[in-house]
Amino acid sequence: MDNKRRKFLTAATGSILIAPSLLPTSALGYENINNSVLLSEFDDVQSLLNNNIRVLILNPEVVYQWSNISLPSGTSIIGNGATIKTTSLTFPIIKIDEHSTNIIIKDVRFDGDVSTPINMPVQATHIGIEVYKASNITIEGCDFKNFLGTGISTFNYTGQKMSSAIQVRGCRFIACQYGFTAWYNCEYGILEGCHFTECRAAIFICSGNWLVTGNIVVKCRASYIATNLANEIAFSTGGNFSHGNVSNNTFNHSNDSPWAATPLQAGTTFENIAGIYFKNVLPVTFTGNALWYTDINISNIEDDFYFTGCTLSNNTIKVAGTSKVYLSGCWIRASVNYNNNDVIVH
Structure with a gap:
């Protein structure tokens, strides 16, 4: 590692850029500096991960520019506000696969x-982060902008739905076809304190038992969707559907979203x-x-x-x-x- 990168890494692991509390316990102090790296734009990220680098700064x-980067267990990405652009419409930027656990992604x-993507066709594979049958995943303080599929897709299939423990906090979703998507047995997660602006569909829950709280959704054609039907992203369904907690959110101005009233796929049919x-x-x-200028169906x-x-x-x-509201x-x-x-009303 050259001196410039070593100096930046030293600063990043102290109090100047990165607080130690943001890092996994195994990385505190960085006794083994080979377990962490300050990335340049030229690094082969997947090779570094395959060679046991677990802290990417x-x-x-x-x-x-990344595409289809697979994160193993114990990986932390400390973004410092850096931008990662996709190089492909057919793969997620980052994927977290089956059995991966204890992964932290912050400030990217x-x-x-x-x-x-406004009024463009859905491209289901154009995704920021895809999480599949993984557990103990934290995504915090990140932005997801201009995805033709979804910013974050989380699904579980036959995984341990009661212990997936996915937490998405303080993120921003801007002009995405779908902002956040949880489907097929991906349950008992937290979506908290996020902003959704001018997405086609902000929050899509084809699953159950999520805590959705403190979010602000503005000018998204669909603010919140809960259904047992498949769509372009959630191509198969199963498990519990809805229940959970949706509290203290702001859902405003869906009715005057910049998205045209193009039908979204719901199962085998299309609905407005x-x-x-x-x-x-x-x-x-x-x-x-709070629901202003946002219809309810x-x-x-x-x-x-x-x-x-x-x-x-x-x-x-x-x-x-037959049920009442x-x-x-x-x-x-x-x-x-x-x-x-x-x-x-009562």
Whole structure:
């Protein structure tokens, strides 16, 4: 390692750039400097990982170009605000495969490297990070911009859904076809404190038992989708569907998103999916959410659905099926439209 990179690495592992608390315990102190590296744009990242490098420190002055990088267990990526652009529409930038565990990705700007995906066709394989049957994954403080597929895709298939422990916190999703996608038995994760702006569909949950809290969703055609149906990204389904907790989020201005009202795939058919959308699932705990200029569509849910302590303005609520929707302790403005036979206010 040359002196310049060694000096940057020394700074990055101390108090100047990177706090030691951000690093895995095994990396504190870096007694074995060969286990970590400050990456240049010319490094063969996969070869480094295959040779037991487990801490990748990025230079904020460098724009990296990656595709289909597979992270083994114990990997930490400390981004320092650096940008990673994809070099392919057919692979994720990063993939975390079956049985991988204890992976941390922080402060990276993931760029789909297309001018804008708005109103372009879905490219299901154009993904920022793909997580498959992995556990103890933390993605924090990252940006995902201009992906024709999804910023983050997490799915589990036959994995241990009760111990996947995926946490996505403080990330930004900008102008993606889908922002965050959890499907096929990927359960019991946390999506917290994230911003979604001008995505076609911000949050897609084809799974169950997620805690979705403190997020801000603005000008996304579909703010939140919960369904048991496959779509372009979630090509197969199974396991529990919905329940969980959706609380203290802001879902605003879906109705005037820049995305055209192009139908989204839902199973084998296409539907005009917009706003808040629940279909063929158990209700979630839906509390303390603000919904302005964002319509609500609920169909064939498996029990009565309670909205508690929410703010609703300039919405249309549509309900299909035998279950009712109850608005309990909500602030409801006169600009909210609904059928009194389907929606009960108390």
